[in-house]
Amino acid sequence: MTEPPGRRERKKAATRQKIADTALRLFLERGYDAVGIREVAAEADVAVTTLFAHFASKEALVFEQDEDFEQRLMRAVTDRAPHEPLIPALRREILALVRHCTAEGAAPIWHMIDTSPALREHEESMRLRHAESLATAIAADPDLSRSATACRTIARFVIDAYSLSREAADPEAAVDETFQMIEAAWNVTRPPRLTPRAPEGQTQAN
Amino acid sequence: MTEPPGRRERKKAATRQKIADTALRLFLERGYDAVGIREVAAEADVAVTTLFAHFASKEALVFEQDEDFEQRLMRAVTDRAPHEPLIPALRREILALVRHCTAEGAAPIWHMIDTSPALREHEESMRLRHAESLATAIAADPDLSRSATACRTIARFVIDAYSLSREAADPEAAVDETFQMIEAAWNVTRPPRLTPRAPEGQTQAN
DNA sequence: GACCGTAACACTAACGGTTAGCTTTTCGAA
DNA sequence: TTCGAAAAGCTAACCGTTAGTGTTACGGTC
Incomplete structure (x- = not known):
């Protein structure tokens, strides 16, 4: 290539x-x-x-290979099938990322990161930037028109889900648990105004 | 004193x-x-x-005065009225903290923090520690027995709500919005096992 | 009041990450 | 072949931070 x-x-x-x-x-x-x-x-x-x-x-x-993290998350939003709900798409991607970094060979590297304060701080700083990019991608999708605050919030939640699941005793179960919470959080956000006809309800869960 | x-x-x-x-x-x-x-x-x-x-x-x-942040959050959990639901108590505290740091005199300091990468990184690192403390406090409350992952997740969400609201155009509205999402997320978590009698439902929203 | 342990502070010198300034090497294209 | 520019090198420093070593000033004790 x-x-x-x-x-x-x-x-x-x-x-x-x-x-x-x-x-x-x-x-x-x-x-x-x-x-x-x-x-x-x-x-x-x-x-x-x-x-x-x-x-x-x-x-x-240390974080050299980790550069595509941001792009993968954004693509999970922008490249998903038309009218596919947002949260399951993100859940799939996060699950894949968690699996990838909890795989066998990756253990020593993550142990190193987890035990060095400088590295942890740097990682968290990276994740914050990733969350901002993700928020931008979500805000840019016309199918799900939420407030800027809702987009940024859900983006942070997704990043939190990654960080917490990665460290959890059972990472895959943690992804399940956190994404149930994220799904619920997302479902209480509503597009500020929809098309005039469509007065109430039944438009949920983009 | x-x-x-x-x-x-x-x-x-x-x-x-x-x-x-x-x-x-x-x-x-x-x-x-x-x-x-x-x-x-x-x-x-x-x-x-x-x-x-x-x-x-x-x-x-720079973050000298900010030291009681952690304690205030933990006290909002531990010192709340008996059987008072968790999320509204946290919401009140976060609202107070956001009001405090978006008050008139504080603007230059926060501008300085927001424009210095080193300071932002340091703050985020602090907040993460605060989230861990908050998670511990939540996990320690016998009234709301959730999984460790749920506690850590909701603690992070609360810290996110603070960070995002502080930066939002309308901080108080952002607290409203983010805490609606947090409330929903919390309500889908359920105590792993309750007392044997009390088979289903009606035990929500601690 | 003299005495001693110790907490607070000072001074020097260094270490490790990072950068500026400048020179040399190495390649690509004309 | 020649020239411009990218890549790499060297030196010397800056900055945050710490270790090592004194020195001073206070607080409790006899």
Whole structure:
């Protein structure tokens, strides 16, 4: 899909990958806080400034693969079947994401994140941005015209569901439980004004 | 209320206050990111180490008054009238907190917080801790025996309601809107098992 | 009132993340 | 081949934060 984009970009991508791999390896070997940036750079055989040219911060080295999270959530809203209700679509996507990050191989990375305050803080900050994007996507859908506050609220709830389910003892059951709550919360929001005919009720659950 | 607790503690409190006042003044004058710790310490005429003996971090200088937030939320749960439903009690408290931080004088401080990434990140991290405390308080109430996941979820929702309402164009209306959603979410959670007699329904809305 | 333990504060020096400024290398295209 | 620009490098610093080590001022005790 991205085969021959010139040697330059290949080298750049290779450098980036080497930095990310080295960093993750060192972090898992000896702990995130115990490994310094200068050390990662030395081990990857690049200058510190080069490292920061590829990654905005030390935390970004860890959350590298996690970049499509935001896009997947937004696509779950925008690319869903016509007239498909919003919440089940989001529930499916969140369930997939939770499954993905509670899979076998991912455990060490998430343990590292959960035990480092800096990483947890960074993750929560990311999630907040994701919630804002999700809220925008929901607000932009003409099928479900809710207030800006309702959109932002439900978006946060969905992100909360992800965070909590990921940490729960039984992640899939937690997705069930939280999304029942989200569904109920969404169903009490109503489009501010619908078409004049259609006086009351029976228009619920978009 | 705290008049004669010895000269020592008075001096300590005075130092702390002087640091906080100086910091807030400089931050508001020239911007949070443009003022360094060494500068605050110099202006307050204390050593940098002294500053950090009173405040855990630079961000803590800003969120000084905000310390009772956590306790107020927990008390709204634990100190409410017997058999008073949970959600309205939390709604009252959140409304009071939102009113307090959207009052006239508080505007510049919140503007500063909203425009500094470091401060926003720090606040969100605080709120998360507060949500955990709130979840614990809710889980500890025998009147409302919900699953751990339900407690944590509803606690996060409440914190979200605070954050979103604080930023909303009409904060009080936003509290109304978000808490309608929270109420609905709470009402679909049910105590795992009640006393054997009382087979179905009519036990809702604690 | 003299005495001692300790809390508060100061000073220096460093550490780790991050960035600015500037030079060198490496590729792509003309 | 040559030239412009992207990529990478080096140095040197800035900033928040902490450890280590004193020094002072207070509070309780004899």
